[in-house]
Amino acid sequence: MTIHHVHACLHKACKDAVRWGHISRNPLDAADPPRKKGDGTKEMKTWTKEQLRAFLASAADDRLYGLWHTIAFTGVRRGEALGLRWSDVDLENARLSVRRALIPINGEVVASEPKTAKGRRVVALDPATVEVLKAQAVRQLDEQREWDDLWIDSGLVFAAENGAALDPESVSRYWRQAVKKPMLPPIRLHDLRHTHATLALQAGIHPKVVGERLGRATVSITLDTYSHAIPAMQEEAATLIADLVFAVK
Numbered sequence: 001m002t003i004h005h006v007h008a009c010l011h012k013a014c015k016d017a018v019r020w021g022h023i024s025r026n027p028l029d030a031a032d033p034p035r036k037k038g039d040g041t042k043e044m045k046t047w048t049k050e051q052l053r054a055f056l057a058s059a060a061d062d063r064l065y066g067l068w069h070t071i072a073f074t075g076v077r078r079g080e081a082l083g084l085r086w087s088d089v090d091l092e093n094a095r096l097s098v099r100r101a102l103i104p105i106n107g108e109v110v111a112s113e114p115k116t117a118k119g120r121r122v123v124a125l126d127p128a129t130v131e132v133l134k135a136q137a138v139r140q141l142d143e144q145r146e147w148d149d150l151w152i153d154s155g156l157v158f159a160a161e162n163g164a165a166l167d168p169e170s171v172s173r174y175w176r177q178a179v180k181k182p183m184l185p186p187i188r189l190h191d192l193r194h195t196h197a198t199l200a201l202q203a204g205i206h207p208k209v210v211g212e213r214l215g216r217a218t219v220s221i222t223l224d225t226y227s228h229a230i231p232a233m234q235e236e237a238a239t240l241i242a243d244l245v246f247a248v249k
Contacts, residue, residue, distance in 0.1 A: 029105050044228075045187045046195040058182035064174055066136035067158045068192065073129045075196035075214045078189050079103045082166050083111060084157045091133060094125040098215065104168050119215040133157070197226050204236070 014026040047055065052072060059065050071081050079101030088097045098121050100111050114120045125133070136157060143161050144151045152163035160166055175189040187195070193214070200210045211222035 029110075044194050044225075045185065045191050046198045047184065047187060047191075049199055051184050052195060052199070054182050055179070055184055059178050062178055063139075063161075064158070064171070064178070066132050066139075067171070068175070068178065069132045070129060070158075071189070071192045072196055073126055074123045075193050075200070075210075076123065077101060077193060077215075078168055078171065079112070080114075080215075082156070082158055082168055082171065085155045086137070086157055087155065089133060089157060091125075091130050094127070094130050095122050096125060097122050102165055102168055109165050109167055114215065116215070116217055118212070118217050121212065121215050123213050194226070197222070198228070201226055 011026065014023065017023045018026050056065075056069060056072070059068055062068070067081055070076070070084075071078070074081075074096065076084075076098060080098050082102040083100040084096060084098075088099055090096070098114065098119065100113060102109050103112050104110075140157075140159070140163075144163065147162050150162060152159075154163050154165055156163075156165055158166060172189050176186070179186050197210055197214055200213070201207065207222045207226075208219050210216075210226075211219050214222065216222045216225075
């Protein structure tokens, strides 16, 4: 029995349980289906630091600039960024807490808890990202005043102009449009998270720390996923060891 068949059987069983009144909702609706070989889900493309810098410069006036910047500099997933509430953000201590994610299910946006204990995490923020989030707060206050009584107080950091939750699929469409502007190699929004991890590893940040920021369960998963970034790290390590041994005192 394949994992895909198991997923299908469990989904049907839970659907029947809902129909019979044993449970209120199907928990499998909030679970990502297993990946299939050849469906393109494992394809990963990343930007260089120069390409990322060029994109951010071109998108500086986008309404969702704060979202793009935050994903690029924290490595959070699309849904985790969209599920971020202001109560999860501590700008004074430069950190944010990942506690939930917004995911699209059957045309609706549903809040989901992190899949693993590692998924519920605290991510440190750099000074530039703190300033971007402060600017996001100012922008949102302006929109709140504009909408007045029609404002929806969702508490979300990244929301629609009226304060309502953003549809993750719509956000991905906005991303594809934003990427076209600077004429850079097109990447998925999820690849912005991969870009964060790749650049972090290339900068010499320990894989364990990178994995913790991403919410990865183990270091091995981080290393396996971003093995393309390892050769350069190996070369640098070899040079550093040689320099240490043969350094003139």
